[in-house]
Amino acid sequence: MKLSAEIKAFEGRLGHRFSRPELLLRALTHSSISTPTRPDNQRLEFLGDRVLGLVMAEALFLADKAASEGQMAPRFNALVRKETCADIARQIDLGAVLKLGRSEMMSGGRRKMALLGDAMEAVIAAVYLDAGFEAARDLVLRLWAERLKTVEEDARDPKTALQEWAQARGLPPPSYEITARQGPDHAPKFTIEVRLENGAHESAQAGSKRQGEMAAAKALLARLEERI
Template structure:
């Protein structure tokens, strides 16, 4: 099987040349483009999620040999969650290589976080099946890079951390308000304001309400941290 130019370019970006090119084609094929003669990437996604988890568990244990499970677990979750996979997918421009049906393409599928995260996991599985665990591990460690070493000491999601900050000071949980929405219906962009009971607030913008809420909570936590220093 001869690879298309976009898949050859993807090979270069991930640093792996496939001996079985049908694997990378399947990894980038969304269910909207699958058919009797073309499998989608859902089964690969399932496998890739497990391979990623094992690599990250090993990496975190090696990076901090004294950390208790209570600290390792949230760090692990931060590194394997769909948002992080999508972030890495954008880093290698995986969206440009995706095989999408017309409706998914028109609805901005190449930029969708869940779709990108799933495809990134599928690519991991494709490398694993093509060349084994060590090859998949090497690619993951290379692409995740400094994220493994800079993941926060306590990587609970920002909304949870902000709520616990407020509760520790006798405040009500923070509120989240949509202050703006832009973009087309198929690819909206949300601006969310996180507000504490004492009036302190911060805003952030993202392609989903959940991501915008997390970003706003993180921005407010950063502001609170700066104010305390």
Template structure:
């Protein structure tokens, strides 16, 4: 089976040429596009999540032989979360080659974070099924490499860190409030404010409430840093 020029270019960006191109096509097929006799990428997504997890756990284990589980776990979570998978997916432009149904096409599916993250995991599984774990690990570490090296020593998310700061000061947990939402339904922007009981606050804007809350918490943490 010969791949199209777009898919061949994607394989170049990915860094893997498939012996079985059908695996790649399945990995790039969203459920909205599938029909009887045409499978989607959900099963591969399930498998790819586990392959990615093992690769990241092994990489972190090797990178810091002295780190305890309490430090390794948050670093791991930072590397395998949906936001990180979507970042990698954007870097190799998975969105350009996804097979989407009409409804997803109309609502900006090629830019949706969850959809991109799922496709990234499915592609990882496709590589694993096509060429084995060693090859999948090689490709994953090539794309995640800078993130593995840069992951914070304590990669707890900003909301957790801010809550712990408040607790250490004897204060109640921070409060989060949606200030505004604007933009089209398929690509909304949320502005969230976080406020401590003592009055310190910060705002941030992002494409999801979770991202905006994290960004606001990070901004406030930076302001409170000594």
């Protein structure tokens, strides 16, 4: 099977040349353009999620032999969550080679976090099926290398940390409010404000409510900790 120049370039960015290129093509095919003879990437996504999980669990287990399960769990979640997978996909410009239906393409599908994260997991599965677990592990560890270095910081859930900060001082949990929404439906931007009963507050903007709340909580925590 002959691959296009764009997909060959993607293989280079990925760092894996497929002996079974049909696996890569399937991993890049969204359900919006699938047909009975051109299956989508959903089954591969299911498998890739499990391969990624095993690689990350093993990496964390080996990296810190003194870490408890309670310490490893939030690190693991930070490494395998959909937002992280989407960020890795953006680093290798996976969106440029996604195969999408016209409506999905017109609505900005190449930039959507969910689509990118799913496709990244599917690509991991494609590498696993093409060359085995060692190849998939090497791929994941290489692409996630920087994330593994900063996982302790990423694993600290700022919403939970802010709530604990408030409770330790006898305050009720922080409140979150959407103060503005901009952009088209396919690429919205939410401005989220977090506020404590003592009057402390911060705002942040992000592409989803959850990310906005996390960013606002992180900003407020940073300001509060500067006062300590």
